[in-house]
Structure formats: structure tokens, C-alpha cells
Amino acid sequence: MTMVDLPAAVHIGAGDLPFVDIGDGSVLKVIQVKEAEGLWILENVFQAGYAVQRHKHTGPVYAYTTSGAWKYDEYSYVNRTGSFLYEPAGSIHTLRVLEDDTHVWFQMYGANLNLDANGDVESVSDGASTLGVYLALCEQAGLPRPKVIRD
Amino acid sequence: MTMVDLPAAVHIGAGDLPFVDIGDGSVLKVIQVKEAEGLWILENVFQAGYAVQRHKHTGPVYAYTTSGAWKYDEYSYVNRTGSFLYEPAGSIHTLRVLEDDTHVWFQMYGANLNLDANGDVESVSDGASTLGVYLALCEQAGLPRPKVIRD
């Protein structure tokens, strides 16, 4: 066994990628997108009142919360500092942020099918589209192109 | 190390699950659905002219063809006996069957976003919905409930 050609771990320090504003002071960082596999990993710091339209996941999602408070309208539990949330493929919910400076990492597979009031798909968010938004917002903010981990 | 409580492999023989008609003599079998993971494994025998609406995959798909011929309208290659096809998440295409008795296994992750002429999502197919269709068609055909591999 030799170290030649071994795949190496990739480290992204807290300051290595910029946050961009996604409205009312809530911010987004895209850390990794394996488009071919459908994997996308995001870091958000949300402010109270931030909401994400009711959506259905086509793959599983794993959420790690390190500060603040957020919940799904459809359920009573609240994600707080130290919470872990497992969202199986097929789960449907509406995200709402309860406190300022709510910090969450999301490890997501597949797409978010954003649903209208009838339960029909109004739009779709996935790793590729979210990466596009992130890169555009970085460019608009005059930031250098961030080195998101890619395939 | 003991054999106690070890997970066991699950075998589905060629005749263990029924095919159901999905139109004009093309047939479907649902072999495995891990809904929480977004995995669905299908077996189809298609007749010439069978088509699947243009769709986008939210996860990767792996197709194993054992007879006949089928292709995507968007590409020139033809899947024939012994063909393997890898469809990364995000790929978009329109399936068309060229020959009778075209036999394919599809190992799919995520959902099919079925697109209209404008590229908007008209409907969504996934493991759960396809399993529902399969079970209903089995029931309509007077067949016993098939033992699809589940979570």
C-alpha cells in the first residue's frame, strides 16, 4: 500500500467560503455539490421569520443545528443548538425560523419540490440550481469565485 | 463472529413477482423500493413504440438491458442486449422503444420530473408512486399482493 494517488480529504474552514445574503439578513454558503450523485451541502445562518415554502424531498436530508431555533409548521418539535434532524425521501414540510442567528448545516440528496397550495410542484431547487444562485450572488457582491467542492 | 442477526441477502427469482400491463403490451414489475432512501428498482419489458415523456432525474439511474432496443430522442446511441447506461442526476431525456420485447432493469435514485414542452414540471414519478401504481394494477388483475422488497 502506497500513498500515491490516494484520495485526500478536503477541508473547508469556517472562513474559506463566503456567506451571501438571501434576504433580510439570512445568509447562505454552498460547501459541496456532487451534481452527478444529487448531493448538496449547505450552511445557513437564518434570522427569525425566514421561511422556506412547503416542499417535498426526493432524497434524504440530514440537518445539523448549532445555534438558534427553527421548526417545520407541520410538526411540534423545535431544532435548537445540538439538534440533529433526519428527513427521509418523500417527507414534506414548511421550514420556519424562530430565532435570529439560527445556524444549520444541511446535507441533502436529490431535489426540493416546492409545492403550491394544491400540492402541485411550483418550482424545483437542487444542488445545481442552488450553486448557480450562490455563484451569482458571490459575483454580484464582488467576491472572488468561491472554491465549492465539486464532483 | 456469528450468523445471528446478520442481514441476509434477498433473492427475487424471475417468476417471484408478476408483470402488469402498462399499455399496448408493455409490462412493469417493481422489485424493490427503499422509500426513505429514494431507491426504486424496476423491470420492464417494452414493446416497440413505447415512450416515456421527457423527464429530469433528481438522482442517478443505472439501466441494464438484456434484449431489444431503446434509445433517448436526445442522443444517437441505442441500448441493446448487454448495454449498460449510467444516467447522472440532472440528466434529461425522452425514452423511446425501438423493438418489441425490450427488457430492461432500472436501478433509480430520486424522482423523475416529467417535463412539458416548456421544460416545466408537469408531474413527478418516484418509487412510492410507482409502487402504488404497481400494487393497484396487480389488484385489478386479481393477483395476490406482490412481495416487493421494502425498507
Next chain:
Amino acid sequence: MTMVDLPAAVHIGAGDLPFVDIGDGSVLKVIQVKEAEGLWILENVFQAGYAVQRHKHTGPVYAYTTSGAWKYDEYSYVNRTGSFLYEPAGSIHTLRVLEDDTHVWFQMYGANLNLDANGDVESVSDGASTLGVYLALCEQAGLPRPKVIRD
């Protein structure tokens, strides 16, 4: 679309599962094990000096660090508060903790092949074996059986 039979997200709050001592004050919590898929999710709070034998991963690993400092002997970067680490399948390294109260979530696929000085496999750690250790340590500590998320 109805809420009937929809898969629901599963929340594990910071205090819902106990930490158990794995030596010198470092502690472990097993949050989720999907044995059939090879997925295991751990939470650790390490003390300075804690080390993990050189190992090779058979699947990808994603690590989220929320306090303290740790690194791999083979690389120079240091995981600190807010660090994300992506370890592709096939990567090999030796974990060493640099500061007390180093808090990390690990989302792991596959097994750790623990290597001796010759690079041969000395032992194997995976979700099933780590869950077994965790449940045994909980029982030894007189704790009720923890509700780890399972398949």
C-alpha cells in the same frame, strides 16, 4: 396529496440521547444507523490527545466540527469551529485531537478499516459494531436503552 402515510422527519434534540465515555473523558453518541445502507451518524466530544488508529474508509464521510481542534497526522489543516471535512471513500488517515471539548458530528458510509503499521487490516469498525459498543456502554452506565434512529 394527503398527509397519510407520508414519511416524517425524525428529530433528535441535544439531550435526547446520552453520551458515553470512550476513554479519558472523550464521549460518544450514536444518533442514526441504517445498517442495510452502511450509514452511521455519530456525535463526539473529544479531549486533547484522543487519537483514532490509522484507517481507510470504504465509503464517504462528512464531518461537521462545532468546537475545539483536531487534525489528521497525514495533513496539515486543522478542523476547528465551523469546519467541514469531506473524506472520499478510499481515503486513509490518523485522527488526533488537539484541544479539549472538540465537538464533531460524523456522517459516515461504509466501514473503517483499521490498519496496522504494515497497512494490513487489523480490525474493522462500522455502524453495527459501533452501535453495539454504544448500547453496551449505555447499559453499563445504568442508562435506559437509547432510541437511536434505525432502519
Next chain:
Amino acid sequence: MTMVDLPAAVHIGAGDLPFVDIGDGSVLKVIQVKEAEGLWILENVFQAGYAVQRHKHTGPVYAYTTSGAWKYDEYSYVNRTGSFLYEPAGSIHTLRVLEDDTHVWFQMYGANLNLDANGDVESVSDGASTLGVYLALCEQAGLPRPKVIRD
């Protein structure tokens, strides 16, 4: 929506990659290896009597059989034409081929831990190592470097 930069499906026709001899007339083709994800997809045509040492899987495996007959010593069912086999991560078994011209596709995640009579790990096979063997056997046979689907 535009076709620009969309990921495209990758087709491997029956004759696009060579088979190489792995002993007594049994042959191997490596179709796809996503090393970072731990995925490897093989095609084998085995002759009667071919066996694979007892091994444990660290990820799930899906096997599609199109001719012949093979089984695991530990179980009574026989994989024949049209059989599907699901092997969850953690499963352990010894493969034995019963008939000539047994054709199987294996879609594998993680590694095979090859076990000795005591259940200890004697060696490890994975996508990277199997690809290395395949490329070397192609070269020895004087074949051009095969275009295996890679990351």
C-alpha cells in the same frame, strides 16, 4: 431551461469494453468505478465451479443475473436467468457458480472484506483495487486501455 452543460447519460454497449480472464475461463469487465463514492459496477461471465471466498460487504450490492446459475453456500436459493439479488451492507456469504456461462451484473457499494476461516479479514477488494486488476489484465492481453466510466 437549456441543454447547455446538462449532464449526459453514458452508454456502454455490449462490445465497448473487453472481458478479461480471471481463471478457468471465467471473465470480468469493469464498467464503472466512482471511487470517491465507493461505487463499482462489474459484469462477469462465470464458468461452473468458480467461487468467491466468504466475504462481508460494507455497503449494499445489487446483482442482476441474465443466464446460468449461481448461489451462496449459506443460502438455498439459486440465482438464474432473470434473478435479482439484494445484498444489504453487513451481509456475509460465499459465492459459488453452478453452471457454465453464468452472466451477472453486480452494482456494488463499499468493499468486500474477504474472511478467513476464523472470520478475520484476510484481504479487501474494492472498486479501486478491482479496476487496477482489470486494467493490468487488459494490458497483459495486449488490449488498448478500456474506457471505464470514472468519477
